[in-house]
Amino acid sequence: MNSAKAIGVSKQFGNVTALHHIDLSVGRGEFVALLGPSGCGKTTLLRLLAGFETPTEGEIWINQERVADKTRTIPPEERRIGMVFQSFALWPHMTIYENVAFPLQYQQHVPAEYRENPRRRVSDMLEMVGLGGMENRYPSQLSGGQKQRVALARAIVFNPNLLLMDEPLSSLDAELRMQMRKEIQHIHRELGTAIIYVTHDQSEALGMADRIVVMRGGQIEQAGTPHAIYYEPQSPFVAKFVGRSNFLQGNWADARTFLLANGERAIPIHVSRDCSAFHAHQVLPVRPDQLKLRLWEAGSGGVLGTVRHAQFQGREWLYSIRVGEEEWEVVTDTREPFGYDQQVEVEVCV
Ligand SMILES: Nc1ncnc2c1ncn2[C@@H]1O[C@H](COP(=O)(O)OP(=O)(O)OP(=O)(O)O)[C@@H](O)[C@H]1O
Numbered sequence: 001m002n003s004a005k006a007i008g009v010s011k012q013f014g015n016v017t018a019l020h021h022i023d024l025s026v027g028r029g030e031f032v033a034l035l036g037p038s039g040c041g042k043t044t045l046l047r048l049l050a051g052f053e054t055p056t057e058g059e060i061w062i063n064q065e066r067v068a069d070k071t072r073t074i075p076p077e078e079r080r081i082g083m084v085f086q087s088f089a090l091w092p093h094m095t096i097y098e099n100v101a102f103p104l105q106y107q108q109h110v111p112a113e114y115r116e117n118p119r120r121r122v123s124d125m126l127e128m129v130g131l132g133g134m135e136n137r138y139p140s141q142l143s144g145g146q147k148q149r150v151a152l153a154r155a156i157v158f159n160p161n162l163l164l165m166d167e168p169l170s171s172l173d174a175e176l177r178m179q180m181r182k183e184i185q186h187i188h189r190e191l192g193t194a195i196i197y198v199t200h201d202q203s204e205a206l207g208m209a210d211r212i213v214v215m216r217g218g219q220i221e222q223a224g225t226p227h228a229i230y231y232e233p234q235s236p237f238v239a240k241f242v243g244r245s246n247f248l249q250g251n252w253a254d255a256r257t258f259l260l261a262n263g264e265r266a267i268p269i270h271v272s273r274d275c276s277a278f279h280a281h282q283v284l285p286v287r288p289d290q291l292k293l294r295l296w297e298a299g300s301g302g303v304l305g306t307v308r309h310a311q312f313q314g315r316e317w318l319y320s321i322r323v324g325e326e327e328w329e330v331v332t333d334t335r336e337p338f339g340y341d342q343q344v345e346v347e348v349c350v
Contacts, residue, residue: 001028002061003162003194004049009058011044011218018044020218022058026162029192033205036215037241042198045215046164049196050083051076063161079162080109082155082193086167088147090139090154097122097135100154110158125153128190129183145176149183156191165197169204181208202242206230214238231287234277239285246291246328247283248348258284260348262303263324269348288331290350293319296343303346307338321346 004026011019019041026032034042047053048060051073060068062081067074076083082103090099100122104110114121126132129149139147148168155163168184169177185208188195199205205212206226213223214237222234233239236247248269250260255276259266269284278285296304305321305328317337319330323346330346338344 001064002026003028003030003063004196005059005061006045006049007059007061009045009048009055009060011041011048011053012056017218019048019055022218022220024213024220024223026194026196028161029194031188031195031197031208031210033197033199033209033212034215035199035202035205035212035242036221037200040215041218042200042215043166046166046196046198049162050081050164051079077106078108080107080158080160081162081164082158082160084148084151084155084163084165084168086170088139088144088151088171090147090150092139094138095135096126096131096137096139096142096150099139099150100125100157103154103158107158114158121157122153125157126150128156128187129153144172145180148172148180152183152187156187156193159191160193163193163195165195167198167200170199170201177204184208206242212242214242216241231290232273233285236278236281236283236285244288244329245285246288246326247281248286248328249283249326251282252279255279260284260303261324267303269350271350273350284348284350286328286348286350288318288329290348291321291328291330291332292347292349293321293330293332293338293344294347295338296345300345303348305344305346307340307342307344310337310340312337 002025006022006024009019009022036042048055054073055068055070057070059066062079067079101118104114104118126134129152131146131149169180209226212226212229214221216237222238229242239245248260250258253259256271258269258271260269303323305323307319308322309320311318316331316333321328321330
């Protein structure tokens with residue numbers, strides 16, 4: 001069963017193609033992050049799912065019902081979806097209670113018990129987001145984090161099947177963002193509501209989502225679990241955009257063997273995953289945590305590197321290692337740090 005589905009969806013604004021033939025299916029209770037650089041079409045896709053825009057081509061389905069194609073669009077309040085925006089979008093003249101209770105009046109699919117006893121429902125939702133007892137305050141009397149919690153409570157108060165979130169944490173400071181991530185994960189676990197979460201922050205997507213959809217130029221570049229997106233990028237764009245990547249230079253001998261160019265020698269590296277997207281580029285993408293360092297021993301036959309920079313990061317060290325003409329980034333939790341100019345053997349574990 002799907003909570004939301006886009007089938008062959010395109011969106012044109014004048015001569016700008018914001019989305020080009022998008023196919024996306026979001027399962028029940030699934031947490032999907034739409035990740036991509038500015039202008040790639042994330043918000044446009046969310047607005048189409050919400051019902052604020054009409055597709056130029058294709059169909060949108062929400063909860064097994066076709067809610068939009070190029071000829072007609074069912075309005076947002078009939079789609080049983082909750083929404084949270086970056087700007088909170090609370091009504092300043094209404095109390096917190098009135099803000100949260102509002103969807104119980106205008107949404108079409110509200111369980112009768114919530115309509116009949118809105119006080120109880122609003123109070124439960126405010127408890128859930130850690131704002132119990134704040135019903136009578138006004139938005140201006142709350143901090144940024146508290147306002148976003150109110151926006152969350154308002155989005156879930158009528159028990160939507162799908163929650164759409166557009167950069168909900170980007171106007172909060174770093175500490176609050178971390179706290180709110182936990183809050184959103186908690187709500188997702190408690191309610192089992194499917195979430196589509198727009199962000200350009202890779203750590204939010206990697207940390208919270210069941211599945212990440214990486215977008216670029218109005219198209220889906222790759223979709224997969226956070227682990228697959230991080231360790232099995234299918235294009236140089238994904239390898240660069242999500243996390244950091246070293247691109248090792250060499251030649252592909254066959255589908256699983258990369259010959260690393262190392263001075264006069266070529267060192268074979270056996271690769272356990274599909275890297276066909278990188279064959280034409282003659283590179284091997286390697287995450288900084290997929291490189292291991294040990295002290296260099298003459299005659300080892302391994303890859304020789306020289307430490308150029310070392311930064312202590314708390315639990316781990318971040319190194320820049322010069323290998324031939326290249327500089328590789330390495331993250332390691334070694335307890336005995338390597339010094340500047342020290343010679344090390346670099347092991348590639350992919
Ligand atoms: N109403 C509109 N009229 C004209 N062009 C638009 C409109 N809305 C979006 N666009 C264009 O469509 C493209 C996709 O925009 P969209 O806002 O979906 O990107 P985004 O990935 O959400 O970016 P950001 O992360 O900066 O919010 C951009 O080129 C944008 O300029």
